[in-house]
Amino acid sequence: xxxxxxxxxxxxxAKQIESLAMELADLSAQQIKKLPCDDFLKQELIAAHSxxxxxxxxxxxxxxxxIREIDPEPLRNFLxxxxxxxxxxxAEFHELERLRDDIISDVLAxxxxxxxxxxxxxxDWPSPALEMALSLFPGLDEMAVRKSALRFSRSxxxxxxREIFRALxxxxxxxxxxxx
Numbered sequence: 400x401x402x403x404x405x406x407x408x409x410x411x412x413a414k415q416i417e418s419l420a421m422e423l424a425d426l427s428a429q430q431i432k433k434l435p436c437d438d439f440l441k442q443e444l445i446a447a448h449s450x451x452x453x454x455x456x457x458x459x460x461x462x463x464x465x466i467r468e469i470d471p472e473p474l475r476n477f478l479x480x481x482x483x484x485x486x487x488x489x490a491e492f493h494e495l496e497r498l499r500d501d502i503i504s505d506v507l508a509x510x511x512x513x514x515x516x517x518x519x520x521x522x523d524w525p526s527p528a529l530e531m532a533l534s535l536f537p538g539l540d541e542m543a544v545r546k547s548a549l550r551f552s553r554s555x556x557x558x559x560x561r562e563i564f565r566a567l568x569x570x571x572x573x574x575x576x577x578x579x
Contacts, residue, residue, distance in 0.1 A: 413467075415489070415490060415493070416463050416466050416467055416471055417459065419466060419471055419475060419478070420459050420462040420463040420466055421459055422478055423444055423462070423466075423474060423478070424444055424447040424458070424459055424462065426481075428448070430481060431444045433477075434477055435473040435474065435476075435477055436469065436473070436474060437469075440462070440465050440469075443458065443461065443462050443465065444462060446458060447462065475487040475490065491571070495564060495567045495571060496564065498528060498567055499560060499563050499564045499567055501527075501528030501531075502526055502528045502532065502548055502563060503548060503551060503560060504528070505524070505525070505527065505528050505529065505548075506520075506524055506526065506548040506549060506552045507552055509524035509525060509526070510552040510553075520549065520552065522546065522549060523545075524545070524549070526545075526548075529541065529545070529548075532544070535571075535574070536567070536570035536571055536573070538570050538573045538574060539570035540566055540570070544563050544566050544567075547559040547560075547562040547563045547566070548563060551563075
């Protein structure tokens with residue numbers, strides 16, 4: 400099962416990159432010169448300083464388009480180091496949310512399939528999203544996530560989605576600490 404990115408997700412990602420572009424445009428010229436990107440983007444960011452209102456918005460949109468064509472991660476890291484930016488943390492948070500939603504989609508699909516086959520859904524339901532989460536976060540408690548997802552598929556109580564998210568967040572934090 401391959402995952403296509405929904406239009407809503409694409410819009411959210413575009414908004415995140417636009418926020419990044421706005422923060423970059425607010426940097427001083429000296430800070431912009433230190434950015435880990437090409438000179439063209441640096442010049443466009445510096446040009447945004449002298450613009451007002453609508454012209455600045457158009458310039459930000461243009462910068463956003465340019466950032467989409469490169470990897471924005473080094474720019475987020477730069478902002479986090481320089482300004483304590485929350486953009487990277489927000490991106491990580493949204494990635495965990497997306498992963499949780501994919502796990503929920505997998506269990507709901509498995510539950511629907513089990514219903515049509517007139518069987519009960521066991522704790523070993525297939526989930527590519529959970530496999531991906533386990534590869535990203537080796538310390539993830541797989542059985543706890545499976546149990547919460549299974550409970551959600553039966554009751555639709557949001558409490559169980561929160562449990563999944565907390566397990567993913569804890570595993571992500573542990574993986575981040577191991578890297579440092």
